[in-house]
Amino acid sequence: MYNAATSTLTRVALLGAVLLVSACSTPSQPNGINDPYEQTNRQTHELNRGIDRIVLRPTSNAYGTVVPERARNGISNFANTLNQPADVVNSLLQGRVENAGHSAFRFLVNGIFGLGGFLDPATDMGLEDRDTDFGETLYVWGVPEGVYGELPIVGPVTERHAAGKVVDLFTNPLSTVLEGPGATAQTAANVASGFGTRYTLSDTIDSILYDSADSYAQARLIYLQNRRFKLGVDSTGTDLDPFEDPYDSLPLQ
Amino acid sequence: MTHSPFSKPSRRIVLAGLGAGLLATPALALSEAAAKTLVERAVTDINKVIASGKSEGAMIRDFEAIFARYGDVPTIAISALGPPARSASAAQRSAFTQAFTGYMARKYGKRFREFAGGRIEVKDTRQRSRLIEVRTLAYLPGQSPFNVTFLVSDRSGRDKFVNLLIEGVNLFQTEKVEIGAMLERRGGNVDALIQDLRSAG
Numbered sequence: 001m002y003n004a005a006t007s008t009l010t011r012v013a014l015l016g017a018v019l020l021v022s023a024c025s026t027p028s029q030p031n032g033i034n035d036p037y038e039q040t041n042r043q044t045h046e047l048n049r050g051i052d053r054i055v056l057r058p059t060s061n062a063y064g065t066v067v068p069e070r071a072r073n074g075i076s077n078f079a080n081t082l083n084q085p086a087d088v089v090n091s092l093l094q095g096r097v098e099n100a101g102h103s104a105f106r107f108l109v110n111g112i113f114g115l116g117g118f119l120d121p122a123t124d125m126g127l128e129d130r131d132t133d134f135g136e137t138l139y140v141w142g143v144p145e146g147v148y149g150e151l152p153i154v155g156p157v158t159e160r161h162a163a164g165k166v167v168d169l170f171t172n173p174l175s176t177v178l179e180g181p182g183a184t185a186q187t188a189a190n191v192a193s194g195f196g197t198r199y200t201l202s203d204t205i206d207s208i209l210y211d212s213a214d215s216y217a218q219a220r221l222i223y224l225q226n227r228r229f230k231l232g233v234d235s236t237g238t239d240l241d242p243f244e245d246p247y248d249s250l251p252l253q
Numbered sequence: 254m255t256h257s258p259f260s261k262p263s264r265r266i267v268l269a270g271l272g273a274g275l276l277a278t279p280a281l282a283l284s285e286a287a288a289k290t291l292v293e294r295a296v297t298d299i300n301k302v303i304a305s306g307k308s309e310g311a312m313i314r315d316f317e318a319i320f321a322r323y324g325d326v327p328t329i330a331i332s333a334l335g336p337p338a339r340s341a342s343a344a345q346r347s348a349f350t351q352a353f354t355g356y357m358a359r360k361y362g363k364r365f366r367e368f369a370g371g372r373i374e375v376k377d378t379r380q381r382s383r384l385i386e387v388r389t390l391a392y393l394p395g396q397s398p399f400n401v402t403f404l405v406s407d408r409s410g411r412d413k414f415v416n417l418l419i420e421g422v423n424l425f426q427t428e429k430v431e432i433g434a435m436l437e438r439r440g441g442n443v444d445a446l447i448q449d450l451r452s453a454g
Protein backbone atom coordinates (compact mmCIF):
# COMPACT_ATOMS: atom_id res chain seq x y z
CA MET A 1 0.00 0.00 0.00
CA TYR A 2 2.69 2.43 1.07
CA ASN A 3 4.90 1.22 -1.76
CA ALA A 4 2.18 1.68 -4.31
CA ALA A 5 1.58 5.21 -3.11
CA THR A 6 5.28 6.06 -3.29
CA SER A 7 5.62 4.64 -6.77
CA THR A 8 2.61 6.63 -7.92
CA LEU A 9 4.18 9.74 -6.43
CA THR A 10 7.45 8.95 -8.19
CA ARG A 11 5.58 8.69 -11.45
CA VAL A 12 3.75 11.95 -11.01
CA ALA A 13 7.06 13.64 -10.16
CA LEU A 14 8.68 12.07 -13.21
CA LEU A 15 5.84 13.20 -15.39
CA GLY A 16 6.14 16.72 -14.03
CA ALA A 17 9.86 16.70 -14.77
CA VAL A 18 9.22 15.50 -18.30
CA LEU A 19 6.65 18.17 -19.00
CA LEU A 20 8.98 20.80 -17.57
CA VAL A 21 11.84 19.62 -19.77
CA SER A 22 9.61 19.63 -22.82
CA ALA A 23 8.21 23.03 -22.01
CA CYS A 24 11.67 24.52 -21.53
CA SER A 25 13.10 23.24 -24.77
CA THR A 26 13.49 25.36 -27.87
CA PRO A 27 10.20 26.52 -29.31
CA SER A 28 9.42 23.76 -31.72
CA GLN A 29 9.22 24.06 -35.46
CA PRO A 30 6.70 21.28 -35.78
CA ASN A 31 7.00 21.14 -39.52
CA GLY A 32 10.62 21.45 -40.54
CA ILE A 33 13.71 19.65 -39.35
CA ASN A 34 14.84 21.17 -36.05
CA ASP A 35 18.32 19.78 -35.42
CA PRO A 36 20.47 22.38 -33.60
CA TYR A 37 22.81 19.73 -32.15
CA GLU A 38 23.61 18.16 -35.50
CA GLN A 39 27.37 18.00 -34.89
CA THR A 40 26.97 16.04 -31.63
CA ASN A 41 24.21 13.96 -33.14
CA ARG A 42 26.44 12.99 -36.06
CA GLN A 43 29.10 11.78 -33.60
CA THR A 44 26.47 9.70 -31.79
CA HIS A 45 25.34 8.37 -35.15
CA GLU A 46 28.87 7.13 -35.88
CA LEU A 47 28.92 5.51 -32.44
CA ASN A 48 25.58 3.82 -33.14
CA ARG A 49 26.81 2.57 -36.49
CA GLY A 50 29.79 1.05 -34.71
CA ILE A 51 27.57 -0.58 -32.09
CA ASP A 52 25.32 -1.94 -34.82
CA ARG A 53 28.21 -3.28 -36.88
CA ILE A 54 29.98 -4.93 -33.96
CA VAL A 55 27.08 -6.02 -31.73
CA LEU A 56 23.50 -5.56 -32.96
CA ARG A 57 23.84 -6.72 -36.55
CA PRO A 58 25.83 -9.90 -35.84
CA THR A 59 23.71 -10.77 -32.79
CA SER A 60 20.43 -10.30 -34.63
CA ASN A 61 21.74 -12.29 -37.61
CA ALA A 62 22.70 -15.11 -35.25
CA TYR A 63 19.32 -14.87 -33.53
CA GLY A 64 17.50 -14.97 -36.87
CA THR A 65 19.57 -17.89 -38.13
CA VAL A 66 19.48 -20.01 -34.98
CA VAL A 67 15.92 -19.38 -33.78
CA PRO A 68 13.22 -20.60 -36.21
CA GLU A 69 10.82 -18.03 -37.61
CA ARG A 70 7.80 -19.38 -35.71
CA ALA A 71 9.61 -19.14 -32.40
CA ARG A 72 10.76 -15.60 -33.24
CA ASN A 73 7.20 -14.59 -34.10
CA GLY A 74 6.04 -16.19 -30.84
CA ILE A 75 8.55 -14.18 -28.83
CA SER A 76 7.64 -10.91 -30.49
CA ASN A 77 3.93 -11.69 -30.00
CA PHE A 78 4.67 -12.31 -26.33
CA ALA A 79 6.51 -8.99 -25.99
CA ASN A 80 3.63 -7.28 -27.80
CA THR A 81 1.02 -8.85 -25.52
CA LEU A 82 2.90 -7.73 -22.41
CA ASN A 83 2.92 -4.22 -23.83
CA GLN A 84 -0.86 -4.02 -24.32
CA PRO A 85 -1.64 -2.78 -20.77
CA ALA A 86 0.69 0.18 -21.39
CA ASP A 87 -1.18 0.84 -24.66
CA VAL A 88 -4.47 0.76 -22.75
CA VAL A 89 -3.22 3.32 -20.22
CA ASN A 90 -1.80 5.62 -22.91
CA SER A 91 -4.97 5.39 -25.02
CA LEU A 92 -7.00 6.38 -21.94
CA LEU A 93 -4.65 9.28 -21.22
CA GLN A 94 -5.15 10.36 -24.85
CA GLY A 95 -8.92 10.16 -24.44
CA ARG A 96 -9.08 7.43 -27.07
CA VAL A 97 -11.46 5.16 -25.18
CA GLU A 98 -12.23 2.94 -28.16
CA ASN A 99 -8.52 2.21 -28.69
CA ALA A 100 -8.13 1.48 -24.97
CA GLY A 101 -10.95 -1.09 -25.08
CA HIS A 102 -9.52 -2.51 -28.30
CA SER A 103 -6.06 -3.03 -26.72
CA ALA A 104 -7.55 -4.40 -23.48
CA PHE A 105 -9.56 -6.92 -25.47
CA ARG A 106 -6.51 -7.78 -27.54
CA PHE A 107 -4.55 -8.42 -24.32
CA LEU A 108 -7.25 -10.76 -22.99
CA VAL A 109 -7.75 -12.66 -26.26
CA ASN A 110 -4.04 -13.25 -26.85
CA GLY A 111 -3.38 -13.94 -23.17
CA ILE A 112 -6.17 -16.51 -22.86
CA PHE A 113 -6.46 -18.03 -26.33
CA GLY A 114 -2.94 -17.31 -27.56
CA LEU A 115 -0.99 -19.50 -25.15
CA GLY A 116 -0.23 -16.66 -22.80
CA GLY A 117 0.51 -14.23 -25.63
CA PHE A 118 2.82 -16.32 -27.81
CA LEU A 119 0.21 -16.56 -30.52
CA ASP A 120 -1.79 -13.69 -31.99
CA PRO A 121 -5.36 -14.90 -32.62
CA ALA A 122 -6.58 -11.35 -31.88
CA THR A 123 -5.30 -9.95 -35.20
CA ASP A 124 -7.25 -12.60 -37.12
CA MET A 125 -10.35 -11.51 -35.19
CA GLY A 126 -9.90 -7.93 -36.34
CA LEU A 127 -8.16 -6.79 -33.14
CA GLU A 128 -4.98 -5.62 -34.82
CA ASP A 129 -2.18 -4.04 -32.82
CA ARG A 130 -2.82 -0.35 -32.11
CA ASP A 131 0.57 0.49 -30.80
CA THR A 132 0.96 3.74 -28.91
CA ASP A 133 3.35 5.24 -26.39
CA PHE A 134 3.65 8.06 -23.90
CA GLY A 135 5.33 10.21 -26.55
CA GLU A 136 2.04 10.08 -28.46
CA THR A 137 0.16 10.95 -25.28
CA LEU A 138 2.38 14.03 -24.89
CA TYR A 139 1.60 14.95 -28.53
CA VAL A 140 -2.13 14.64 -27.86
CA TRP A 141 -1.69 16.84 -24.79
CA GLY A 142 -0.15 19.54 -26.96
CA VAL A 143 3.49 19.17 -25.89
CA PRO A 144 5.69 20.45 -28.76
CA GLU A 145 7.94 18.04 -30.66
CA GLY A 146 11.16 19.65 -29.45
CA VAL A 147 14.47 19.23 -31.20
CA TYR A 148 15.64 16.19 -33.11
CA GLY A 149 18.43 14.09 -31.68
CA GLU A 150 20.18 10.78 -31.99
CA LEU A 151 20.77 8.95 -28.71
CA PRO A 152 23.28 6.15 -28.13
CA ILE A 153 21.68 2.71 -28.79
CA VAL A 154 18.16 4.25 -28.74
CA GLY A 155 18.73 5.97 -32.10
CA PRO A 156 16.72 8.83 -33.65
CA VAL A 157 14.28 10.64 -31.36
CA THR A 158 12.58 13.96 -30.88
CA GLU A 159 12.69 15.48 -27.39
CA ARG A 160 9.03 14.66 -26.92
CA HIS A 161 9.50 11.06 -28.01
CA ALA A 162 12.56 10.66 -25.77
CA ALA A 163 10.64 12.00 -22.75
CA GLY A 164 7.86 9.55 -23.58
CA LYS A 165 10.31 6.66 -23.74
CA VAL A 166 11.62 7.48 -20.27
CA VAL A 167 8.10 7.49 -18.85
CA ASP A 168 7.18 4.29 -20.73
CA LEU A 169 10.21 2.58 -19.24
CA PHE A 170 8.98 3.20 -15.71
CA THR A 171 5.24 3.03 -16.06
CA ASN A 172 4.32 -0.17 -17.89
CA PRO A 173 1.46 -1.37 -15.65
CA LEU A 174 2.54 -4.95 -16.10
CA SER A 175 6.07 -4.26 -14.86
CA THR A 176 4.50 -3.10 -11.59
CA VAL A 177 2.76 -6.44 -11.17
CA LEU A 178 5.54 -8.64 -12.50
CA GLU A 179 8.45 -9.20 -10.17
CA GLY A 180 11.63 -11.25 -10.27
CA PRO A 181 11.54 -13.85 -13.07
CA GLY A 182 8.37 -12.37 -14.60
CA ALA A 183 9.96 -8.96 -15.05
CA THR A 184 13.15 -10.56 -16.39
CA ALA A 185 11.12 -12.56 -18.91
CA GLN A 186 9.43 -9.37 -20.07
CA THR A 187 12.73 -7.55 -20.54
CA ALA A 188 14.22 -10.58 -22.30
CA ALA A 189 11.21 -10.81 -24.64
CA ASN A 190 11.53 -7.12 -25.48
CA VAL A 191 15.26 -7.43 -26.23
CA ALA A 192 14.77 -10.61 -28.30
CA SER A 193 11.91 -8.98 -30.15
CA GLY A 194 14.23 -6.06 -30.95
CA PHE A 195 16.83 -8.44 -32.40
CA GLY A 196 14.03 -10.10 -34.37
CA THR A 197 13.02 -6.75 -35.88
CA ARG A 198 16.65 -5.94 -36.74
CA TYR A 199 16.84 -9.34 -38.47
CA THR A 200 13.53 -9.05 -40.36
CA LEU A 201 14.32 -5.52 -41.59
CA SER A 202 17.98 -6.38 -42.11
CA ASP A 203 18.17 -5.41 -45.79
CA THR A 204 16.39 -2.10 -45.25
CA ILE A 205 18.43 -1.13 -42.18
CA ASP A 206 21.71 -2.16 -43.82
CA SER A 207 20.82 -0.12 -46.87
CA ILE A 208 20.21 3.01 -44.79
CA LEU A 209 23.16 2.61 -42.41
CA TYR A 210 25.83 1.27 -44.75
CA ASP A 211 24.87 2.01 -48.37
CA SER A 212 23.65 5.58 -48.35
CA ALA A 213 25.85 8.60 -49.02
CA ASP A 214 24.73 10.30 -45.79
CA SER A 215 23.20 7.73 -43.45
CA TYR A 216 22.69 10.33 -40.72
CA ALA A 217 20.52 12.52 -42.96
CA GLN A 218 18.61 9.48 -44.24
CA ALA A 219 17.91 8.14 -40.74
CA ARG A 220 16.79 11.60 -39.55
CA LEU A 221 14.42 12.13 -42.47
CA ILE A 222 12.94 8.63 -42.39
CA TYR A 223 12.44 8.76 -38.62
CA LEU A 224 10.72 12.18 -38.70
CA GLN A 225 8.47 11.25 -41.64
CA ASN A 226 7.43 7.98 -40.03
CA ARG A 227 6.94 9.43 -36.53
CA ARG A 228 4.82 12.32 -37.79
CA PHE A 229 2.79 9.91 -39.92
CA LYS A 230 2.16 7.70 -36.88
CA LEU A 231 1.05 10.66 -34.76
CA GLY A 232 -0.99 12.17 -37.58
CA VAL A 233 0.90 15.48 -37.61
CA ASP A 234 -0.16 17.71 -40.51
CA SER A 235 3.01 18.62 -42.44
CA THR A 236 1.27 20.24 -45.41
CA GLY A 237 3.22 23.08 -46.97
CA THR A 238 6.52 22.28 -45.22
CA ASP A 239 9.79 20.59 -46.14
CA LEU A 240 8.30 17.29 -45.02
CA ASP A 241 4.98 17.73 -46.86
CA PRO A 242 4.00 14.17 -47.85
CA PHE A 243 1.90 15.55 -50.72
CA GLU A 244 4.62 17.71 -52.21
CA ASP A 245 4.20 17.64 -55.99
CA PRO A 246 7.52 16.86 -57.75
CA TYR A 247 6.27 19.06 -60.61
CA ASP A 248 6.26 22.08 -58.31
CA SER A 249 9.97 21.66 -57.49
CA LEU A 250 10.93 20.75 -61.03
CA PRO A 251 13.88 22.93 -62.07
CA LEU A 252 13.05 24.76 -65.30
CA GLN A 253 14.24 22.83 -68.31
CA MET B 254 -48.35 26.07 -88.87
CA THR B 255 -46.29 23.03 -89.02
CA HIS B 256 -44.19 22.32 -86.05
CA SER B 257 -41.35 20.08 -86.49
CA PRO B 258 -41.93 17.39 -83.96
CA PHE B 259 -38.20 17.30 -83.39
CA SER B 260 -37.59 20.97 -82.78
CA LYS B 261 -38.09 20.86 -79.05
CA PRO B 262 -36.35 17.58 -78.40
CA SER B 263 -33.49 18.59 -80.63
CA ARG B 264 -33.04 21.84 -78.73
CA ARG B 265 -33.09 19.82 -75.58
CA ILE B 266 -30.53 17.51 -77.02
CA VAL B 267 -28.32 20.44 -77.96
CA LEU B 268 -28.63 21.87 -74.46
CA ALA B 269 -28.04 18.47 -72.94
CA GLY B 270 -25.02 18.12 -75.16
CA LEU B 271 -23.69 21.51 -74.04
CA GLY B 272 -24.32 20.60 -70.43
CA ALA B 273 -22.59 17.30 -70.86
CA GLY B 274 -19.72 19.14 -72.50
CA LEU B 275 -19.38 21.45 -69.50
CA LEU B 276 -19.64 18.55 -67.09
CA ALA B 277 -17.16 16.57 -69.09
CA THR B 278 -14.44 19.21 -68.76
CA PRO B 279 -13.43 18.28 -65.19
CA ALA B 280 -13.50 14.64 -66.22
CA LEU B 281 -10.60 15.38 -68.57
CA ALA B 282 -8.46 15.94 -65.49
CA LEU B 283 -7.12 12.91 -63.65
CA SER B 284 -9.98 11.18 -61.89
CA GLU B 285 -9.73 9.28 -58.64
CA ALA B 286 -11.14 6.21 -60.38
CA ALA B 287 -8.44 6.34 -63.07
CA ALA B 288 -5.73 6.71 -60.42
CA LYS B 289 -7.13 3.70 -58.58
CA THR B 290 -7.15 1.65 -61.77
CA LEU B 291 -3.54 2.62 -62.43
CA VAL B 292 -2.49 1.45 -58.96
CA GLU B 293 -4.41 -1.80 -59.34
CA ARG B 294 -2.75 -2.49 -62.71
CA ALA B 295 0.72 -1.76 -61.29
CA VAL B 296 0.06 -3.95 -58.25
CA THR B 297 -1.01 -6.82 -60.53
CA ASP B 298 2.17 -6.44 -62.60
CA ILE B 299 4.35 -6.27 -59.48
CA ASN B 300 2.70 -9.36 -58.00
CA LYS B 301 3.31 -11.20 -61.27
CA VAL B 302 7.04 -10.46 -61.10
CA ILE B 303 7.24 -11.48 -57.45
CA ALA B 304 5.44 -14.75 -58.15
CA SER B 305 7.53 -15.49 -61.26
CA GLY B 306 10.39 -16.93 -59.21
CA LYS B 307 12.92 -15.47 -61.68
CA SER B 308 16.50 -14.69 -60.73
CA GLU B 309 17.15 -11.42 -58.91
CA GLY B 310 18.76 -9.87 -61.99
CA ALA B 311 15.77 -10.76 -64.18
CA MET B 312 13.35 -9.44 -61.56
CA ILE B 313 15.22 -6.14 -61.33
CA ARG B 314 15.01 -5.75 -65.13
CA ASP B 315 11.25 -6.41 -64.91
CA PHE B 316 10.90 -3.83 -62.15
CA GLU B 317 12.83 -1.29 -64.20
CA ALA B 318 10.25 -1.77 -66.99
CA ILE B 319 7.33 -1.44 -64.52
CA PHE B 320 8.92 1.65 -62.98
CA ALA B 321 9.24 3.22 -66.44
CA ARG B 322 5.70 2.22 -67.48
CA TYR B 323 3.86 3.44 -64.41
CA GLY B 324 6.21 6.03 -62.94
CA ASP B 325 6.87 9.55 -64.21
CA VAL B 326 10.58 8.77 -64.12
CA PRO B 327 12.01 11.87 -65.87
CA THR B 328 10.11 14.17 -63.51
CA ILE B 329 11.07 12.22 -60.37
CA ALA B 330 14.71 12.10 -61.51
CA ILE B 331 15.12 15.77 -62.49
CA SER B 332 13.16 17.01 -59.48
CA ALA B 333 15.30 14.82 -57.18
CA LEU B 334 18.44 16.31 -58.74
CA GLY B 335 17.04 19.75 -57.98
CA PRO B 336 18.68 23.09 -58.90
CA PRO B 337 21.91 21.50 -60.30
CA ALA B 338 19.69 20.22 -63.15
CA ARG B 339 19.34 23.82 -64.33
CA SER B 340 23.00 24.21 -65.25
CA ALA B 341 23.29 20.65 -66.57
CA SER B 342 23.28 20.06 -70.34
CA ALA B 343 20.43 18.17 -72.03
CA ALA B 344 22.79 15.22 -72.52
CA GLN B 345 23.71 15.25 -68.81
CA ARG B 346 20.06 15.41 -67.79
CA SER B 347 19.19 12.48 -70.01
CA ALA B 348 22.19 10.43 -68.79
CA PHE B 349 21.25 11.26 -65.21
CA THR B 350 17.64 10.18 -65.75
CA GLN B 351 18.80 6.90 -67.23
CA ALA B 352 21.29 6.20 -64.42
CA PHE B 353 18.68 7.17 -61.82
CA THR B 354 16.13 4.73 -63.31
CA GLY B 355 18.57 1.82 -63.06
CA TYR B 356 19.60 2.84 -59.54
CA MET B 357 15.97 2.96 -58.34
CA ALA B 358 15.16 -0.40 -59.96
CA ARG B 359 18.17 -2.06 -58.29
CA LYS B 360 17.63 -0.43 -54.89
CA TYR B 361 13.89 -1.10 -54.63
CA GLY B 362 13.70 -4.18 -56.88
CA LYS B 363 15.71 -6.06 -54.25
CA ARG B 364 13.18 -4.90 -51.64
CA PHE B 365 10.23 -6.28 -53.56
CA ARG B 366 11.46 -9.81 -52.87
CA GLU B 367 10.31 -9.17 -49.30
CA PHE B 368 6.78 -8.89 -50.68
CA ALA B 369 6.78 -12.57 -51.69
CA GLY B 370 3.59 -14.22 -50.45
CA GLY B 371 2.06 -10.84 -49.67
CA ARG B 372 -0.67 -8.77 -51.23
CA ILE B 373 -1.65 -5.12 -51.58
CA GLU B 374 -5.25 -3.98 -51.16
CA VAL B 375 -6.41 -0.62 -52.49
CA LYS B 376 -8.38 1.20 -49.78
CA ASP B 377 -9.43 4.67 -50.93
CA THR B 378 -8.48 7.70 -52.97
CA ARG B 379 -8.35 11.42 -52.23
CA GLN B 380 -7.58 14.57 -54.19
CA ARG B 381 -4.46 16.38 -52.85
CA SER B 382 -4.31 19.61 -54.86
CA ARG B 383 -3.12 18.40 -58.29
CA LEU B 384 -2.22 14.91 -57.08
CA ILE B 385 -4.42 11.92 -56.39
CA GLU B 386 -3.56 9.99 -53.26
CA VAL B 387 -4.32 6.26 -53.52
CA ARG B 388 -4.10 4.60 -50.12
CA THR B 389 -3.40 0.87 -49.92
CA LEU B 390 -2.68 -1.67 -47.21
CA ALA B 391 0.16 -4.14 -47.70
CA TYR B 392 -0.20 -7.55 -46.07
CA LEU B 393 2.97 -9.57 -45.61
CA PRO B 394 3.00 -13.00 -44.00
CA GLY B 395 3.75 -12.82 -40.27
CA GLN B 396 3.64 -9.01 -40.14
CA SER B 397 1.05 -6.41 -39.22
CA PRO B 398 -0.41 -4.77 -42.34
CA PHE B 399 1.18 -1.44 -43.21
CA ASN B 400 0.16 1.65 -45.18
CA VAL B 401 1.47 2.18 -48.70
CA THR B 402 0.29 5.32 -50.47
CA PHE B 403 0.73 5.99 -54.19
CA LEU B 404 0.64 9.58 -55.47
CA VAL B 405 -0.57 9.86 -59.05
CA SER B 406 -0.26 12.84 -61.39
CA ASP B 407 -1.31 13.44 -64.99
CA ARG B 408 0.94 16.44 -65.54
CA SER B 409 3.21 14.44 -67.85
CA GLY B 410 0.21 14.02 -70.18
CA ARG B 411 -0.45 10.52 -68.91
CA ASP B 412 -1.47 9.11 -65.53
CA LYS B 413 1.74 8.19 -63.72
CA PHE B 414 3.06 7.70 -60.19
CA VAL B 415 5.18 10.55 -58.90
CA ASN B 416 5.72 9.31 -55.35
CA LEU B 417 5.28 6.42 -52.94
CA LEU B 418 4.84 6.66 -49.16
CA ILE B 419 5.41 3.63 -46.92
CA GLU B 420 4.14 4.26 -43.39
CA GLY B 421 4.74 7.92 -44.09
CA VAL B 422 8.27 7.39 -45.38
CA ASN B 423 8.48 9.41 -48.55
CA LEU B 424 10.40 7.84 -51.40
CA PHE B 425 10.80 11.04 -53.42
CA GLN B 426 12.03 13.12 -50.46
CA THR B 427 14.48 10.47 -49.21
CA GLU B 428 15.93 10.06 -52.71
CA LYS B 429 16.20 13.82 -53.12
CA VAL B 430 18.28 13.97 -49.91
CA GLU B 431 20.31 10.93 -51.00
CA ILE B 432 21.06 12.35 -54.46
CA GLY B 433 22.00 15.66 -52.80
CA ALA B 434 24.45 13.85 -50.49
CA MET B 435 25.94 11.86 -53.39
CA LEU B 436 26.43 15.05 -55.39
CA GLU B 437 28.02 16.84 -52.43
CA ARG B 438 30.44 13.93 -51.96
CA ARG B 439 31.54 14.55 -55.55
CA GLY B 440 31.94 18.28 -55.02
CA GLY B 441 28.90 19.07 -57.19
CA ASN B 442 30.23 17.26 -60.27
CA VAL B 443 27.14 15.94 -62.08
CA ASP B 444 29.13 13.62 -64.38
CA ALA B 445 30.79 11.97 -61.39
CA LEU B 446 27.37 11.62 -59.74
CA ILE B 447 26.01 9.90 -62.87
CA GLN B 448 29.02 7.56 -62.80
CA ASP B 449 28.37 6.70 -59.13
CA LEU B 450 24.65 6.17 -59.73
CA ARG B 451 25.34 3.59 -62.42
CA SER B 452 26.79 1.23 -59.83
CA ALA B 453 24.79 2.33 -56.76
CA GLY B 454 21.64 0.73 -55.37
